[in-house]
Amino acid sequence: MYLTIKATGTHASMISHLLAKNPNNLYDRTEKGARIRLVYTSFQPEETEVLLFVTPDPIDLVKGSPDHYDITQYINDRELVVSSLFCSYIRPALGTALNGKPKADYIDWVEHLFTLHMSLGPVASDLPDHVIESLFQPLGYEVQMERGEIDYSFDLKNRSTVRHIQISGQQTLQHMLRQLYILIPVLDNYKHYYISDDEIERLQRYGEGWLSTHPQHDLIIKRSLRFAPLIKEYEQKVAKNEDITNVSTELSTNQAEASEMKSELSEDQGKQYDPNQTEPPVIRLNELRYRAIVEQVSQLPQHKQIVDFGAGEGKLSVRLGEIEGVEQIWAVEPSMQSQLRAIDRFAKLEGRTDYVIPVMTTGSLFYRDERWVDQDVIILCEVIEHINEVRLPQVIHTLFTDYRPQTLIMTTPNREYNEVYQMGNDEIRHTDHRFEWTRAELEQYCTQWIQDRPYTFTLSGIGEKHEQYGQPTQMVVFHRIGGQHL
Incomplete structure (x- = not known):
């Protein structure tokens, strides 16, 4: 799995400070059973390119899982494609840029518009090309996709559903990364973790300033939250325009139990308890x-x-x-x-x-x-x-x-x-x-x-x-x- 970040034009090399990664050093870490490497393939004042490459351990992906005894767990594409797993792997490497907190000398560059080109893949998505384009184009990006031709010995299909996606546009590094952080799981439509009300906070944090006005807002929310109770809760938060810091407090009644019951079914994520309401809380x-x-x-x-x-x-x-x-x-x-x-x-x-x-x-x-x-x-x-x-x-x-x-x-x-x-x-x-x-x-x-x-x-x-x-x-x-x- 890979992600490339390329900046061109004046001051392109400043993205190294936003990433907080020295171009002369190889970033090589192990996170959650995956090896993450970040290397600069180009470092010039007007063209800087960074390659982030992830190699998961396929055994570690299923080790400790309730279904680890089931051999079919070893036959999957999770180790090969960009998904929510990929986001969890790269977050530590890109945390400084995602949070917009470089060293004080470079804080002004957080809001700087760069000419950015990002490519990622492979992406296993059930969405047609035009829908994928509709996720990125309203954000001001040009979109290109490549997919490999396949040659089976029997008549099945002649095009792979796996694609490599390239987006280009004028954007701050932080915003582009945050948008990818939300949209990658939407493309893949897979979550390797239990979807709880923490997901609402993630959407509000990384979707600030763009998600609420996105033409494909409903599709993004549905594929991110999946379940009606969470979607309704998200809509209520948006409608009330509540500050994100209140989200965890309001949902705290069910949050502790949710973290303990990650294998519970979707309907268990029922209505949340509001301490200000007069009716008793809904029982899970x-x-x-x-x-x-x-x-x-x-x-x-x-x-x-x-x-x-x-x-x-x-x-x-x-x-x-x-x-x-x-x-x-x-x-x-x-x-x-x-x-x-x-x-x-x-x-x-x-x-x-x-x-x-x-x-x-x-x-x-x-x-x-x-x-x-x-x-x-x-x-x-x-x-x-x-x-x-x-x-x-x-x-x-x-x-x-x-x-x-x-x-x-x-x-x-x-x-x-x-x-x-x-x-x-x-x-x-x-x-x-x-x-x-x-x-x-x-x-x-x-x-x-x-x-x-x-x-x-x-x-x-x-x-x-x-x-x-x-x-x-x-x-x-x-x-x-x-x-x-x-």
């Missing part, structure tokens, strides 16, 4: 899920032995330990990173005699484990949508035929409710979701699953109800007929 959807499941388990006649599949960081498992009559909870999770966080959470309960401490263990629904046979309750909270549909029948067979729980509880997103979040028809709430079902589709699958099996099921919803689209989360509870173990 994830909290509502936990409450609904705990209430359901509490009412079951048999709930001594519980298995929480896909337990993650153990938040639901901890809640289950408070239920009267529970004797053992298995928290089953394949991700070692999540397991470690869960173990820390469980350790805080040590010494409590009124509490059942969950047992953390490694496991998967893709193979049979004798420990889970004939348990009272098995729970899959927001799990099945992360399973490839082609493998789902195997999982269902394992659950109903091999494990045979007295009660099986599942929750999964309601795809219809995505309309309330103003999501497109082809959008899903989380990048790892393999599917999202409507209420009718889930009912149809449940009917198929219990065919010739001794189970009945009931369907319900969790979260704020919409008259047409129902509730954001669907919950299905399967009860074994007869209520006796085999």
